[in-house]
Structures are given as structure tokens and as C-alpha cells.
Amino acid sequence: MLHVSRFTPDPHRFGEFLACLWQGPVPADLVLHRWLYLQGQPRSMLMLWEGDRSAEAYVERAFGTFGALDTESVTDATPGLAACFARDLDAFGQYLRSERGADEAAVRVQLDVRRRGLEAPTPEAAAAAGRAWQAEQDRP
Numbered sequence: 001m002l003h004v005s006r007f008t009p010d011p012h013r014f015g016e017f018l019a020c021l022w023q024g025p026v027p028a029d030l031v032l033h034r035w036l037y038l039q040g041q042p043r044s045m046l047m048l049w050e051g052d053r054s055a056e057a058y059v060e061r062a063f064g065t066f067g068a069l070d071t072e073s074v075t076d077a078t079p080g081l082a083a084c085f086a087r088d089l090d091a092f093g094q095y096l097r098s099e100r101g102a103d104e105a106a107v108r109v110q111l112d113v114r115r116r117g118l119e120a121p122t123p124e125a126a127a128a129a130g131r132a133w134q135a136e137q138d139r140p
Contacts, residue, residue: 001050001051001052001073002033002048002049002050002073002074002075002076003048003049003050003051003056003059003071003072003073003074004046004047004048004049004071004072004074005046005047005049005059005063005069005070005071005072006044006045006046006068006069006070006071007044007045007046007047007063007067007068007069008042008043008044008045008067008068008069009043009045009066009067010066010067010068011042011043013066013067014066016066017063017065017066017067020062020065020066021062026058027051027054027055027057027058029050029051029052029054029055030049030050030051030054030055030058030059031049031050031051031055032047032048032049033048033049033050034046034047034048035047036048047059047063048074056071059071077099079091079095079099080092080095080096080099083095084114087118089111089114089115089118092110092111092114093107093110093111096110109137112133113129113130113133113134116129116130116132116133117129117130
């Protein structure tokens with residue numbers, strides 16, 4: 001399972017945190033995807049990681065013992081946003097089929113609102129198209 005954790009270390013225990021982080025084994029199912037330092041004070045970090053129960057327990061112990069730790073399970077929808085940034089409706093449809101398991105009817109509905117936005121001449125027209133699409137979806 002994919003997780004994102006925000007860690008704000010206790011500055012008075014930072015040395016302990018660093019030393020303990022390097023001590024002992026790390027669960028085999030823990031996969032680190034990103035470790036990002038956030039701007040500002042207090043110092044905080046984001047960790048994007050993957051793992052099951054043993055990894056969850058390790059992260060809680062290795063980080064939560066030495067500061068504030070907030071972890072949530074997440075879904076990686078990066079290919080969908082990448083298709084949006086590339087303005088590639090075909091790639092978005094393929095993402096819905098392969099990653100989300102959507103059937104063709106659901107794909108058509110999802111592509112419709114995106115096509116309306118893509119073809120709109122202005123942001124205001126795109127917003128109006130989105131409202132119209134939503135109203136159509138809300139009808140029984």
C-alpha cells in the first residue's frame with residue numbers, strides 16, 4: 001500500500017532520531033519513493049513510501065518516536081495528471097482503463113468533461129462546461 005507521511009522532528013531529539021534511523025534492520029517490504037524537505041520552520045519532511053504492516057510499524061517507531069508523524073494511505077494518480085498536462089485524452093482514457101479498471105461507459109463519461117474543458121476557448125467557458133457536465137451527471 002502507498003503512504004504519505006509528514007514528519008516534524010522534535011529538535012531536542014534530532015540527534016537521537018538520526019542515530020536510531022541508522023540502527024537495526026529495515027523491513028523488506030518498505031519501499032521509499034521520495035523524502036522531501038519542506039520549506040519553513042519548524043523543519044518538516046514528507047515521505048512517500050510503500051509497505052504493509054511491518055513497514056507501517058517500522059515507520060511509526062523510527063519516526064513517530066522522535067517527533068510528530070502523520071501518515072495517510074494514498075493512491076498514485078500521477079499518470080492521469082500527466083495525461084492532463086500533456087493534453088492527451090487518449091492517454092487519460094488508457095489510464096482509466098488500465099489503472100482504474102473503468103469500463104468503456106465510465107471512460108466516455110470521464111473523457112466528456114475533460115474534452116469540454118480542453119475545447120473551451122477560455123477558463124470561464126471551461127468552468128461553465130464543467131458545471132453543465134456536473135448538472136447532467138446529477139440528474140436521476
